[in-house]
Amino acid sequence: MILLDGKSKRIEEIVRVARGEEVVIPDGARARVEESRRTVERLVAESKRIYGITTGFGKFADVAISLNDLRTLQENLIVSHAVGTGDEFSEPEVRAATFLRANALAKGNSGVRLSLVESLVALLNRGVTPVVPQKGSVGASGDLAPLAHVALVLLGKGMARFGGQVIPGAEALSRAGIEPLTLEAKEGLALTNGVQMTAAVLALTIESGETLARSADILGSVTGQALSVIPDAYKEEIFKLRPHTGAGEVASNLRALIDGSGLTTGSGEVRVQDAYTLRCIPQVHGAVRQALSHARSVVEIESGSATDNPLILDDGTVVSGGNFHGQPLAVAADYLGLSLCSLANISERRVFRLFDPVASGLPTFLARDGGLNSGLMMLQYTAAALCSECKTLAHPASVDTIPTSAGQEDHVSMSTIAARKARDIASNVATVLAIEYVSACQAVDFRDPELLSPPGKAAYDLLRACVPPVLKDREMMGDVERARHLIVSGELVDAVSKVVGEIL
Known part of the structure; x- marks a missing residue:
């Protein structure tokens, strides 16, 4: 209640x-x-x-x-x-x-x-x-x-x-x-x-966005293990030297998520340093977390605000004002939407590396008997299309205004448009992360799932309970949808949290 x-x-x-x-x-x-x-x-x-x-x-x-x-x-x-x-x-x-x-x-x-x-x-x-x-x-x-x-x-x-x-x-x-x-x-x-419709859409998008952010850390860690990640980039000392809160949280998550892995490597064993899509996960994912934190604070303030015009003040005075104006939420929604794009962008780039035999050392498109089979080739196309759509949706709504009411209301916020776009971006991000989930587990099958860290193995086992490895070409739309459900429902975060503790 x-x-x-x-x-x-x-x-x-x-x-x-x-x-x-x-x-x-x-x-x-x-x-x-x-x-x-x-x-x-x-x-x-x-x-x-x-x-x-x-x-x-x-x-x-x-x-x-x-x-x-x-x-x-x-x-x-x-x-x-x-x-x-x-x-x-x-x-x-x-x-x-x-x-x-x-x-x-x-x-x-x-x-x-x-x-x-x-x-x-x-x-x-x-x-x-x-x-x-x-x-x-x-x-x-x-x-x-x-x-x-x-x-x-x-x-x-x-x-x-x-x-x-x-x-x-x-x-x-x-x-x-x-x-x-x-x-x-x-x-x-x-x-x-009042802009309560805006706030409602934004509140639900923030809740889903926070789940996506935690899931992205988990999936980035599994992909990293499949690509023989060098954990040095996640050392706590690095983040004390540039103490952005979000980056520090993600680095802490990654250290816990890859602890105990038999698939990570040291600098110089396979390569001297990793590509940005692995090395800079804390900085990229962390920036998204800070946007989520800002949007959360804006909506929570709005949720307890009086937004009428006129307002009845506590002393009985009646005053006209502009608390109904949606600009604070419009700006927060635009910020959130464009930041969530980064989760999709970096995830799609990790998928691309998994599919590139030069970068991964794995079969092209993670296909068995490549040529006869296309493997997971088309999943990257879908991810790329969704990322491109996200970039289009990320064009800010809050920079636009068209006067209404014969010029009396001569500046408006377009806040509901901004919130709806952020929601739609989050939906696309969930699918891109699902593609990474399917791809990372397929890549791990070419390594050795038993060498995954305990949290990584929990993520792998959760997917494999409903999505088998791709041994020959088959319809994969259902695979992606099942992986997506595990992400958006919070089941992935819950399964991993049981092993590693709370994901920040």
Whole structure:
């Protein structure tokens, strides 16, 4: 059970809710929400002119709205803004966004009724997941279109997933025993002000990225052993002289992962020094870890932030600001996406070396009876194609801006685009690492699997339990998919951790 208390949440907590864990509103948060609501109701009663409460939105900020039309104003905002397009976000992504938006409201600076927050919690706890198209947000004034699609379901409109079916929102609420809401002053605005869809996608990408980073260390160590790596490049003393945290963590992992191997060599035995794809694993993988750490801190701060406009301050003052702007997340998402590319790039280069008989001393393409058999040749093509696609996806979204709302909203972040691209890069990286996994184990078969380090042998045995060696040409798509599942599910990290201890 996760607390919906308006405080910052760890990535792990966001992921747990995304995957189905229930949430609860503590008494303290309930009191804060009710107090801020009383402020809004007082201002309405006093006929104060306040943006989004008694005025229109965006370019219409100077248009006064009659007190008789305040409910209509808020519902109009939701139905008019729900204009997303494209494929839908996954259920975990929408659950995470719903949780994050509810948590922002629970902070008590939004002026909504407690019943609205309780309705969002009911969606989460009773398994109603709004259908939200992926495209249409520019990431300022918040993720307006995606969050409007979430809000539609609260009103008994739109579409939702419930019980494994996509059904009208009204039907989903009825089946789940949730009453549709009628929005009051400010509530439509409060439901859509913020980049929680961006934060949701980014949170899940960070969680998968951290698993990929640990897996990359493991697979780099297995490939290194297949290529007779020289461990000197991972000595602790080297990393004290250039103390980047990420590089030090990776070097520590590699020392543990190759300890006890009978396949490593000393300088001068086979070669004087290794190519960069082995020698510089700590520096390259380590930089990715630092990007992940930065992105994690940004999302965790965002998860406990009030992002409305206007905000209800603790002293009852109502102020307009720009906390809804997605630039902090857009920059972090771009940084994360382009850094994850490095995991794929260096992995593909290690695969290339495994397949090159001059570099590896192994059969070309790791083929038995090469010529008749192509071996693993085409796996490198696929890895190269994915790496190239990653480079295209890595073009930053956050450098772009197109003014909206007739120039009133004249700088936007494109944060959701940045987060979606980072997610898609991570997906490609997982497949490239899976190709390295299959390739490294095939290479080890030409050496001697029994000479692997204990952690390397654990990784090898895990794959060989579901993917046999390639003795003659066969369909390998299934091999790669099975290897990929072992990586993204965390089974590879878990299996190796049982032997070596926690992978940093």
